[in-house]
Amino acid sequence: MKRFFRESSGKTVIFPLDHGVTCGPILGIENLATTMRWGVEAGADAFVLHKGMFDIAATVPGLKQGLFLHVSGSTQLGRAVNRKVPVSSVEEAIRRGADGVSCHINLANPDEPEMIRDLGILSDACFKWQMPLLVMIYIRGSYANEVDRDQATVHAVRLAAELGATIIKTSCPSSQKYMEKLVQVSHVPVVLAGGAKVSNEKELLNRIHEAMKCGIHGVAVGRNVFQHSNPVLFLKAILGIVHEEMSPQEAWDMLVSAGE
Secondary structure (H helix, E strand, O other): OOOOOOOOOOOOOEEEEOOOHHHHHOOOOOOOOHHHHHHHHHHOOEEEEHHHHHHHHHOOOOOOOEEEOHHHEEOOOOOOOOOOOOOOHHHHHHHHHOOOOEEEEEEOOOOOOHHHHHHHHHHHHHHHOOOOOOEEEEEOOOOOOHHHHHHHHHHHHHHHHHHHOOEEEOOOEEEEEEEHHHHHHHOOOEEEOOOOOOOOOOHHHHHHHHHHHHOOOEEEHHHHHHHHOOOOHHHHHHHHHHOOOOOOOHHHHHHHHOOO
């Protein structure tokens, strides 16, 4: 776990780069070696990769970040993008040199029972091998609009904690009240996802700062970094807020001054 969380702050900034299986080689990850170099230069704490990309990670100079091997997959080409299936194992993660494994499950859809079952099996294997388990858990699917998303996200976090997660990644709730609830209901660290590419970057920095004040243990930001016009600098701004208690305005001023 020390490979993922900084001792100085007790928090983490994860740079997830597992999008290629679901979305294909979208803007920003066409050349994953280049994208990983951005993360190394900025000082991200961890990467999330699919197994085939560990060969690329081995070629990136100066890489000392913790590496999660992502063991779940689906594609947006089919009709079951929200149904994540196992595509790797804890044993393979160990063989490939990972520091931890991550999986993705979605609640509020017909395939929820199978994904919960897969999580239980995976967490047992992680416990056996003493591997950290990052559980990415979201409210997505045909029933998602029928539930209170904030309360459902709280439920999702508690489910992940109860089924053996070591770290939990989930969507950002709509208010501080629910951010605080996420921390209250989980005995393991909770990090918030950066989500889809935003148009208002300053608002994203504000939201990250708000989350840190609520006791959230970090963020996992992918597209909003690797699709930014200056990925390294934007990631440094996020790192400043999470680890150095930089204000959103200070982080924004750093971005603006660098662009002048």
